[in-house]
Amino acid sequence: MNLKELSELLNLSQTTVSRALNGFPEVSERTRERVQKAAKQNNYAPNKAARGLATGQALSIGHVISTTNQNEMVNPVFGDFVAGVGEVYSKHGYKMLLSIVPPGEDEYQVYRELKAQSTVDAVVVQSPSVDDGRIEFLNKLGIPFIVHGRASECKVPYAWLDVNNRSAFVRATDFLHDLGHRRIALLNGREHMDFAHRRQQGYESSLSSHGIKIDPSIMFSSDMTESYGYQRTAELLKSDNPPTAILTASIIVALGARRAVQQAGLTVGQDISIVTHDDRLSYFHNTADVPMFTATKSSVREAGQRLAELLIQMIANPNMKPPTELLEVELTIGNSTGPAPAN
Amino acid sequence: MNLKELSELLNLSQTTVSRALNGFPEVSERTRERVQKAAKQNNYAPNKAARGLATGQALSIGHVISTTNQNEMVNPVFGDFVAGVGEVYSKHGYKMLLSIVPPGEDEYQVYRELKAQSTVDAVVVQSPSVDDGRIEFLNKLGIPFIVHGRASECKVPYAWLDVNNRSAFVRATDFLHDLGHRRIALLNGREHMDFAHRRQQGYESSLSSHGIKIDPSIMFSSDMTESYGYQRTAELLKSDNPPTAILTASIIVALGARRAVQQAGLTVGQDISIVTHDDRLSYFHNTADVPMFTATKSSVREAGQRLAELLIQMIANPNMKPPTELLEVELTIGNSTGPAPAN
DNA sequence: AATATTTTCCAAAGCGCTTTGGAAAACTCA
DNA sequence: TGAGTTTTCCAAAGCGCTTTGGAAAATATT
Numbered sequence: 001m002n003l004k005e006l007s008e009l010l011n012l013s014q015t016t017v018s019r020a021l022n023g024f025p026e027v028s029e030r031t032r033e034r035v036q037k038a039a040k041q042n043n044y045a046p047n048k049a050a051r052g053l054a055t056g057q058a059l060s061i062g063h064v065i066s067t068t069n070q071n072e073m074v075n076p077v078f079g080d081f082v083a084g085v086g087e088v089y090s091k092h093g094y095k096m097l098l099s100i101v102p103p104g105e106d107e108y109q110v111y112r113e114l115k116a117q118s119t120v121d122a123v124v125v126q127s128p129s130v131d132d133g134r135i136e137f138l139n140k141l142g143i144p145f146i147v148h149g150r151a152s153e154c155k156v157p158y159a160w161l162d163v164n165n166r167s168a169f170v171r172a173t174d175f176l177h178d179l180g181h182r183r184i185a186l187l188n189g190r191e192h193m194d195f196a197h198r199r200q201q202g203y204e205s206s207l208s209s210h211g212i213k214i215d216p217s218i219m220f221s222s223d224m225t226e227s228y229g230y231q232r233t234a235e236l237l238k239s240d241n242p243p244t245a246i247l248t249a250s251i252i253v254a255l256g257a258r259r260a261v262q263q264a265g266l267t268v269g270q271d272i273s274i275v276t277h278d279d280r281l282s283y284f285h286n287t288a289d290v291p292m293f294t295a296t297k298s299s300v301r302e303a304g305q306r307l308a309e310l311l312i313q314m315i316a317n318p319n320m321k322p323p324t325e326l327l328e329v330e331l332t333i334g335n336s337t338g339p340a341p342a343n
Numbered sequence: 344m345n346l347k348e349l350s351e352l353l354n355l356s357q358t359t360v361s362r363a364l365n366g367f368p369e370v371s372e373r374t375r376e377r378v379q380k381a382a383k384q385n386n387y388a389p390n391k392a393a394r395g396l397a398t399g400q401a402l403s404i405g406h407v408i409s410t411t412n413q414n415e416m417v418n419p420v421f422g423d424f425v426a427g428v429g430e431v432y433s434k435h436g437y438k439m440l441l442s443i444v445p446p447g448e449d450e451y452q453v454y455r456e457l458k459a460q461s462t463v464d465a466v467v468v469q470s471p472s473v474d475d476g477r478i479e480f481l482n483k484l485g486i487p488f489i490v491h492g493r494a495s496e497c498k499v500p501y502a503w504l505d506v507n508n509r510s511a512f513v514r515a516t517d518f519l520h521d522l523g524h525r526r527i528a529l530l531n532g533r534e535h536m537d538f539a540h541r542r543q544q545g546y547e548s549s550l551s552s553h554g555i556k557i558d559p560s561i562m563f564s565s566d567m568t569e570s571y572g573y574q575r576t577a578e579l580l581k582s583d584n585p586p587t588a589i590l591t592a593s594i595i596v597a598l599g600a601r602r603a604v605q606q607a608g609l610t611v612g613q614d615i616s617i618v619t620h621d622d623r624l625s626y627f628h629n630t631a632d633v634p635m636f637t638a639t640k641s642s643v644r645e646a647g648q649r650l651a652e653l654l655i656q657m658i659a660n661p662n663m664k665p666p667t668e669l670l671e672v673e674l675t676i677g678n679s680t681g682p683a684p685a686n
Numbered sequence: 687a688a689t690a691t692t693t694t695c696c697a698a699a700g701c702g703c704t705t706t707g708g709a710a711a712a713c714t715c716a
Numbered sequence: 717t718g719a720g721t722t723t724t725c726c727a728a729a730g731c732g733c734t735t736t737g738g739a740a741a742a743t744a745t746t
Binding site for chain 2: 089252
Binding site: 345346347357358361362365389390392393394395396397398 | 701702703704705706
């Protein structure tokens with residue numbers, strides 16, 4: 001069923017039917033109701049391509065995921081982020097267009113094509129690195145976009161929504177310091193990723209403000225896997241001067257760290273404290289009465305929702321200045337921390 | 344730059360330019376090269392809406408994810424599956440269209456709209472339940488689709504690609520039996536999910552064939568979270584008649600189980616054996632020289648790739664009978680299993 | 687009753703592409 | 717050389733929608 005058929009069925013012109021459905025004022029309520037009812041009954045909906053062609057809008061938002069950079073899909077955060085974003089898209093009639101860049105192909109070329117083909121109205125940039133080139137590129141290309149995270153070294157204005165990773169890790173480190181910990185290890189994500197870079201800044205800033213010297217030998221940076229948490233922690237525990245506390249970048253890493261601690265016959269929260277960042281992923285409920293881990297929490301799903309809202313505002317209002325938003329984390333005390341051992 | 348402008352630039356008709364770019368034979372090689380070069384230089388690509396309108400093809404494939412059914416996005420497998428699928432889509436010029444159904448809204452209505460609007464050429468059905476209604480619905484709706492998994496109770500023919508979950512769990516259980524284990528617990532996924540249902544069948548079938556009575560008190564079914572693995576295992580270990588081996592549905596659950604075992608002061612692979620299914624997610628490398636867990640392995644990413652290829656074949660060839668494909672798993676021996684304790 | 691104003695509707699253009707049905711040009715062959 | 721073939725190209729229709737510019741009908745104003 002297309003517009004022509006529907007209008008013939010109703011003995012109306014295509015214009016009137018279109019206007020009735022799109023809420024234009026120059027059609028009587030009686031007619032509008034009649035049209036809407038018929039559309040529903042006949043399961044009519046305007047052809048997306050035709051509508052897009054006529055209006056110049058794609059009603060789609062692009063997410064380009066590169067797998068050459070293997071880290072992207074290592075990202076367990078992806079599912080929850082997409083769920084948050086997509087929910088809001090749906091409410092506003094937008095579709096999410098996911099483009100996976102196969103290994104060996106050029107991510108920028110994908111953006112160029114999206115632009116040339118008018119496939120999307122805007123794009124979302126995920127997992128920015130410290131000096132992410134996509135921001136400058138997309139600005140030049142002239143396609144509206146928003147970044148989930150930031151790129152520290154990028155000084156031009158652009159739209160972003162980020163968690164305050166720096167303050168989160170300041171607070172986490174301060175918290176451990178208050179418990180008497182003086183030797184605190186850091187199991188960070190890859191350091192070229194902006195979020196990891198900022199967390200490290202927070203960690204170092206807190207230590208410095210308490211007069212503790214920064215010791216690169218207990219600071220690590222890697223993909224955030226369980227075995228990474230396990231390996232580094234096991235090594236640390238065996239070292240000459242083991243830490244009394246560990247700061248990890250994700251629950252997965254924290255699980256690995258905990259495994260190493262237990263295997264060493266020590267108790268988490270007594271012999272060794274662990275604080276982790278927690279993206280509140282739906283399959284890691286760190287939310288018992290007393291949570292498993294003391295954590296800086298921030299829901300990646302809610303971040304996605306908010307980011308989508310900002311982006312849709314930008315599309316509706318192309319001349320607005322790029323919005324930015326910084327989300328603060330919540331520090332929740334769980335079972336994984338306690339006073340530094342007397343020693 | 345659109346087709347008209349490009350053709351004027353080249354002093355050719357739009358037809359000729361279009362044909363040159365789309366590989367039609369009735370244009371000379373010299374002209375074709377000239378056109379292709381100009382297109383590249385001017386960064387021309389055909390407008391997607393216009394092309395879709397003219398050809399009747401959307402060049403998009405839909406994935407509809409319902410969040411009312413919270414389990415879907417709890418699914419940590421999502422990211423890797425999408426990566427596999429998307430890679431293949433890209434190679435064939437397809438885009439992936441992700442539609443998140445917000446809580447409280449009707450998933451079927453989303454499919455109806457996709458159909459009415461001709462937004463997609465086909466859809467992928469993920470995470471089918473035992474009696475999944477989507478299969479019958481989509482058959483009636485008349486939109487090509489393929490299921491990742493199967494629906495045991497659905498008897499009409501439909502396209503699917505699945506892992507042989509039954510045989511996987513037969514093998515895993517047999518393996519434990521061969522090691523002398525007689526009391527084997529099952530930490531399954533939600534039982535209405537088809538994959539979980541089939542795994543349970545495999546488990547039960549193996550036990551029965553060895554004359555072991557099935558004991559529902561050591562069989563569990565839940566969302567596959569770490570704390571689920573931990574809780575159930577902790578309880579099992581405290582029970583009167585604890586198992587000597589545990590079969591888990593995912594690495595995440597296995598990690599929880601391992602935590603409980605260690606906390607009870609026991610050793611995995613000695614006091615208690617664990618076998619898990621492993622979807623080979625990119626952020627859980629269970630691939631050391633000797634892997635952490637003995638596991639039935641099957642890459643969800645590769646499954647996605649293969650499934651995408653099947654679906655694209657179906658689109659190209661609408662009358663083919665629905666393809667089906669069953670992937671066998673690999674059983675790899677890791678550190679988490681050993682002979683049943685003498686006792 | 688005649689005119690002005692508002693409400694209600696429509697015909698047709700245009701969005702950018704593909705594709706049909708030919709025409710012109712170039713080439714064969716008798 | 718003239719008729720038939722092939723190669724090379726084009727004008728124009730059509731995909732299904734939105735939207736412009738008016739016309740007809742209904743209502744208000746003098």
